[in-house]
Amino acid sequence: MHKITTILAAALALALPAAAADGHGGHGGGHDGHDMSHMEDLSRFGQAGDPAKAVRTVTVKASEIAFDVAALELKTGETVTFVLENDGTQDHEFGIGDAAFFAAHTKMMADMPGMDHAMPNIAAAKPGETARLTWTFSKTGDFEFACSMPGHYELGMKGTISVR
Ligand SMILES: [Cu+2]
Structure with missing residues (x-):
């Protein structure tokens, strides 16, 4: 059970930056996923x-x-x-x-x-x-x-x- 939890957490950690990172923090409301950090x-x-x-x-x-x-x-x-x-x-x-x-x-x-x-x-x-x-x-x-x-x-x- 512990191992499965760890794998899930790792998968979430991988998925989050692409979905949540706005890179500007000021005007990204309503436009999740538009990562300007590249x-x-x-x-x-x-x-x-x-x-x-x-x-x-x-x-x-x-x-x-x-x-x-x-x-x-x-x-x-x-x-x-x-x-x-x-x-x-x-x-x-x-x-x-x-x-x-x-x-x-x-x-x-x-x-x-x-x-x-x-x-x-x-x-x-x-x-x-x-x-x-x-x-x-x-x-x-x-x-x-x-x-x-x-x-x-x-x-x-x-x-x-x-x-x-
Ligand atoms: Cu033009």
Whole structure:
């Protein structure tokens, strides 16, 4: 009997992390099983910023299927607030990352449509709505901004971020 209990406990221990780990702890309610912990460390392209410390605001308009901005040139250490204006008829996102991040995130979006994909480096706006994202570009380098809605990245809904 003791042995069976031990085996059951081991099986539960194996099953729990996948079912319970949200990885963010703040906004995962109602979306159990969406484990973001496999994502890489976002800090290689900066971190969420304090809106009160933003040195500028950049408005990016989204429509089908493109942004009205192709390239951003920023200074290392700058905190920028982005205002995503969705002028289109589909949902769009403005995310900050790099090619590897978007390769993984667009795949997840395509594999799990309808899930809550909220992440600190992504703003999402429904048609006619506006969303804000403040980001501190603490790392020098070449990054990307993009929309991860299924197919949009592949259709060119992305641009470059140069941080110097
Ligand atoms: Cu889009």
